[in-house]
Amino acid sequence: MTVGNLIKSIFFIEILKGLSLTLRTLFTRPVTRRYPKVERxxxxxxxxxxALAKDETGRMKCVGCGLCGAYCPSQCIYIYTTEGDDHxxxxxxxxxxxxxxxxxxxxxxxxxxxAISLSEHYEYSSYSRDDLYMTKQKLLENWDNYFAGQKGIRYYHDFWRPKLEDFRGSEEQASIGRRNAT
Ligand code: SF4
Ligand code: SF4
Structure with missing residues (x-):
């Protein structure tokens, strides 16, 4: 033990420091938020x-390719498709x-x-497992509720790669690699 540490131990310097910190903060405003009374x-x-995204005409963007389900590490996405009249x-x-x-x-x-998004909505706890099983209808409603107007566009622009402008139509399918290569 060094002389400095010995002096600190004898005079309880660390304890006194801790007590002084406690005294200094004793009468300051608490930072605890009383959630859920006070929302954060x-x-x-x-x-x-x-949420499942809709295009400007209100149609669901998802084409049922299944890529999201294939990538999902939890394997918790289920997609069922059939062939329509026009193939x-x-x-x-x-x-x-x-x-x-x-x-x-x-x-x-x-x-x-x-076509699939994660919204900023986090208050959806429930006592029922069914409430937390999202069907297509519920996911489309989530889009209306949490991505209305510019909110969805801003969310994609600010937080996701590839960004919105990287999503292209079927002629030039979205792909960061291909986009950078051209
Ligand atoms: S959400 Fe996207 S990746 Fe998933 S099936 Fe639909 S189009 Fe394909
Ligand atoms: S966010 Fe959830 S649903 Fe999407 S890939 Fe990850 S685990 Fe699967």
């Missing part, structure tokens, strides 16, 4: 409840078992159409 806005870019793929069911999701965001990054 989500941090921008927070990965919360899932296009119809997404009959798109479901997410939210209780198994780890909010990694891989599904959002994997989707070539910007």
């Amino acid at each position: 806005p989500a941090q921008p870019g927070f990965r919360g409840l899932h 296009t793929k119809e997404v009959d069911r798109y479901e997410i078992e939210v209780l198994r999701c780890i909010y990694c965001g891989f599904c959002v990054e994997a989707c070539p159409f910007g």
